[in-house]
Amino acid sequence: xxxxxxxxxxxxxxxxxxxxxxxxxxxxxxxxxxxxxxxxxxxxxxxxxxxxxxxxxxxxxxxxxxxxxxxxxxxxxxxxxxxxxxxxxxxxxxxxxxxxxxxxxxxxxxxxxxxxxxxxxxxxxxxxxxxxxxxxxxxxxxxxxxxxxxxxxxxxxxxxxxxxxxxxxxxxxxxxxxxxxxxxxxxxxxxxxxxxxxxxxxxxx
Numbered sequence: 001x002x003x004x005x006x007x008x009x010x011x012x013x014x015x016x017x018x019x020x021x022x023x024x025x026x027x028x029x030x031x032x033x034x035x036x037x038x039x040x041x042x043x044x045x046x047x048x049x050x051x052x053x054x055x056x057x058x059x060x061x062x063x064x065x066x067x068x069x070x071x072x073x074x075x076x077x078x079x080x081x082x083x084x085x086x087x088x089x090x091x092x093x094x095x096x097x098x099x100x101x102x103x104x105x106x107x108x109x110x111x112x113x114x115x116x117x118x119x120x121x122x123x124x125x126x127x128x129x130x131x132x133x134x135x136x137x138x139x140x141x142x143x144x145x146x147x148x149x150x151x152x153x154x155x156x157x158x159x160x161x162x163x164x165x166x167x168x169x170x171x172x173x174x175x176x177x178x179x180x181x182x183x184x185x186x187x188x189x190x191x192x193x194x195x196x197x198x199x200x201x202x203x204x205x
Contacts, residue, residue, distance in 0.1 A: 068197030071099045081205035087144040089203050091156050094137045097130040101166035104129050104180045112142040113155040148203055156199040163190035
């Protein structure tokens with residue numbers, strides 16, 4: 001064998017030896033995908049099922065809360081799905097008066113995050129006289145901007161304007177007990193206060 005033939009033979013063997021590892025690596029990669037690809041697919045399928053069923057909903061890991069003015073605590077609250085619509089809820093809220101004096105709630109508004117705002121001004125729903133230690137229950141229908149998901153957690157903001165039925169300048173005891181309770185002349189003599197609160201509630205039903 002001549003020197004040129006020897007060099008050519010060694011070059012071919014070297015090229016062949018270089019190709020073997022690349023072929024082997026490709027085979028290993030294919031086997032890896034075949035072995036673990038199904039496992040990854042199954043894992044993603046399980047996660048998709050958990051998400052669609054609501055098992056991974058934030059409401060399962062977050063407590064419902066109601067934060068309000070210290071002297072107007074929430075004694076009870078919840079939200080239920082309004083069965084008459086596809087994206088409506090009914091928010092129920094029990095507020096207790098611990099101000100130390102009777103109050104007259106004159107205006108109130110309820111705002112659903114990513115939803116509608118309901119405002120009431122001195123009507124039968126919002127015009128409420130609450131004696132010291134008394135309470136009032138609101139049941140407010142609200143509309144969401146999108147269809148509700150079962151057990152979804154929603155935020156409702158509440159704003160109240162109320163009259164102090166004790167500190168009306170120049171008012172007699174009869175006026176304090178009668179005028180404020182009925183809402184009469186409250187806009188001229190009884191001090192007006194504004195307060196707000198926030199509900200984090202799970203929509204049931």
